[in-house]
Amino acid sequence: MTTEAITHPGAPATAAIARPAGPPGAFLVSAEVARRALRKYFRTPGLSVMGVVQSVLFLFSFRFVFGGAVQGGAPAYVDFFVPGYVATIVLFTGAGIAVAVAEDRAGGFTGRLLSLPVPRLSIVAGRALADVTTNTWSILVTAAFGFLFGFRLSGTVPEGLAALGLCLVYGVVFTMVFIVIGLISPNAQAAQGMSMIAFVFAFISSTYVPAGTMPGWLQPFARYQPITPMVTAVRSLIVGSTSDLGLALAWSALLIAAFTPIAVLRYRRG
Numbered sequence: 001m002t003t004e005a006i007t008h009p010g011a012p013a014t015a016a017i018a019r020p021a022g023p024p025g026a027f028l029v030s031a032e033v034a035r036r037a038l039r040k041y042f043r044t045p046g047l048s049v050m051g052v053v054q055s056v057l058f059l060f061s062f063r064f065v066f067g068g069a070v071q072g073g074a075p076a077y078v079d080f081f082v083p084g085y086v087a088t089i090v091l092f093t094g095a096g097i098a099v100a101v102a103e104d105r106a107g108g109f110t111g112r113l114l115s116l117p118v119p120r121l122s123i124v125a126g127r128a129l130a131d132v133t134t135n136t137w138s139i140l141v142t143a144a145f146g147f148l149f150g151f152r153l154s155g156t157v158p159e160g161l162a163a164l165g166l167c168l169v170y171g172v173v174f175t176m177v178f179i180v181i182g183l184i185s186p187n188a189q190a191a192q193g194m195s196m197i198a199f200v201f202a203f204i205s206s207t208y209v210p211a212g213t214m215p216g217w218l219q220p221f222a223r224y225q226p227i228t229p230m231v232t233a234v235r236s237l238i239v240g241s242t243s244d245l246g247l248a249l250a251w252s253a254l255l256i257a258a259f260t261p262i263a264v265l266r267y268r269r270g
Contacts, residue, residue, distance in 0.1 A: 026118070026119045026121070026122035026125075027122070029113075029116075029118045029119070029122040029123065029126060030122045030123075030125040030126035030129060031126065032126065033113070033122075033123055033125075033126025033127055033129075033130070034126040034127070034129040034130040034133075035130075036130075037100065037126070037127060037130035037131070038130045038133060038134070040100070041100075041130070041134055047096055047100075048134075051093050051096055051134075051138060052137075052138060052141050052142075054092070055089055055092060055093065055138055055141070055142050056141070056142070056145050058085070058092065059082070059085060059142060059145055059146065059149060060145075060149065062081055062085065062208065063077075063078055063081065063082075063149045063150065064149070067081065070209065078146075078149065078150045078151050079151060079152065079154065080235075081207075081208060082143075082146035082149070082151035083151075083163060083231070083234045083235045083238055084206065084207035084208065084231040084234070084235065085142065085146070085207065085208075086139060086142050086143050086146060086164075086167050086234070087166070087167045087170055087207070087230055087231050087234040088170075088202050088205075088207050088227060088230075088231065089135075089138055089139055089142045089167075090135050090138070090139070090170060090171045090174040090175070091174060091198035091199070091201065091202045091227075092198070092199075092202070093134070093135060093138045094135075094174055094175070094177070094178035094181075094195060094198060095178070095191070095192055095195035095196075095198075096134075097131045097134075097175060097178040097179060097182060098178045098179070098181040098182035098185065098191040098192070098194065098195045099182065099188045099191045099192055099195075100131075100182065101127065101178075101179055101181075101182025101183055101191070102182045102183075102185045102186075102187060102188045102190070102191035103188050105182075105183070106187055106188065110123075110267070113267075114267065120264050120267040120268050121264050123267050124179070124260065124263045124264055124267060127179055128172070128175050128176060128179060131175040131178070131179065132171055132172050132175050135168075135171035135172075135174075135175055136168055136171060139164070139167050139168060139171055143164060143167075153238060154238060154239055155238050155239045155240050156240070159237055159238055159239065159240050160238055162237045163234045163235075163237040163238045166230075166233060166234050166237060166245075166248070167234060169249075169252055170230055170252065172256070173252045173255050173256055174198075174255075176255070176256060176259040176260055176263060177255060177259050178195065179259075179263050180259045180262050180263050180266065181194050181195055183262075183263060183266035183267070184266065201225055201226070201227045202227060204218065204221060204222050204225070205222055205225060205227035205228045205231060206222065206223075206227075206228045206231055206232060207227060207228075207231050211223045211228060226248075226251040226255070229244040229247040229248045229251060230244075230248045230251065230252070232244040232248070233245045233247070233248035233249075
């Protein structure tokens with residue numbers, strides 16, 4: 001146990017009373033949790049490399065395999081598809097977050113953290129910081145390959161950076177969602193399976209095709225679920241518009257407000 005020495009005034013220099021040091025601060029706990037998660041991520045090629053490779057392969061497939069079959073042809077489709085794909089890439093990489101959280105619980109790491117007198121919010125913050133960092137890496141790499149595969153900005157560079165910044169906001173939002181999925185899953189396999197629900201929201205949205213091309217009975221869900229306004233807002237920012245931006249930010253705030261307390265509560269329960 002870590003101790004610190006306290007010398008009383010007037011006492012000999014050799015006389016000291018040892019007492020336990022105080023609990024680590026919230027910032028230190030968050031930093032250590034984030035450092036451990038990032039080190040594990042970058043030291044595991046299956047996480048750091050294959051996640052990016054998978055994202056690029058999906059991008060390649062939709063751009064060169066399916067793009068030519070979509071109305072408008074591949075050249076027009078790439079400018080429609082790439083912004084939406086970059087905005088939702090976290091839905092494809094998020095399964096890794098859920099699995100990592102579930103593995104920490106199964107392996108006893110979460111239990112050891114919970115045995116310490118530290119704020120539970122700091123544990124959530126550290127985990128989120130690490131996963132937001134890896135999501136940022138995935139978003140930037142995917143965006144770079146989007147340009148390599150033929151995407152071109154139709155607006156100015158600042159407008160493109162604003163759209164990229166909004167994608168990073170989504171990375172923060174869905175990081176919290178996948179952390180909760182990992183915390184409520186009984187094991188890593190279940191976390192992987194539960195994360196598949198993200199594919200439903202990604203595909204039944206305007207990410208890959210306009211919602212108006214879907215069957216009439218499916219269009220209401222496609223239009224009003226959170227992914228569609230998020231993707232539309234990114235596409236709008238690229239051309240200097242703010243269409244659906246308010247709705248996208250409202251959905252982002254709602255998801256953060258809903259899932260952060262759940263994550264803290266689940267950590268309290270262990």
